[in-house]
Amino acid sequence: MKTILAAVILVAGQSVINYAAAKENAVVVGFQRDLDEQLLRYLKNGQAKALVGHFNSSVNLIIEKEEGHYSKFQSELILDDFFRHKKVEDVKVVQSVAANNGGARYVVYQLKTSQKTYRVFLRMIRVDDEFFISEVRIE
Template sequence: MMCLFAVTSVANVNDVIDDISSCIKSANTKELSKYFSSTVSMTLLNDEGIYSRVQAEIILRDFFGRNTPTNVKISHRLDSNPNFRYVVLNLETSKDSFRVSYKLTNNDNTFQVTEFRIEPIY
């Protein structure tokens, strides 16, 4: 029984990572923001700060309005720790390519994004 729970738990975590990737690919900031903790440490290109969930969504909506996603590929995922996840994506947009990374922490058995970064790929 315990083993089944662990497998189910891991499967759900992978779904969260895939769901967030899908939100980024479709530029669905409203759905993406549901995965954010109440405050998010965000770095977007050269701007960084700690923002509320609503502020973070507005900032990302503006970013995706200027950079329409065309492809998202997970390049690295760290998901072996039960309380922490880290994901790196390659984001192709209509204009440029970006490296997106985010950290998820376990908060009452729910993984929430606590850090989110978008950096240009040179």
């Protein structure tokens, strides 16, 4: 009888833990989707300053084969110049993937301008409970 009671308590406890983990995962997935949509709006509207607000303290920035490691301020100037010369017509999410350990995320957008269509790759790293962009590629 004690064995059955212990098994019931163990199963019930595990169910509570699984429910809590599933609920937390759903919140994280919802947050990630919201962040993806927010970043999409910034790209679509050419809002370099708002986009840079989600950057890590420094970022790898690759734009049309020009590559470097820049501060947030430098990145904002470079992206602002890109958006000023390339009028964005449309942006859509192509792919959004979270790493298995939850420490990184990758989002790929298709950014269409009047002259060319680009693939925009964002790599985000998790710091505490927030994601910050650590790499931007516009190719």
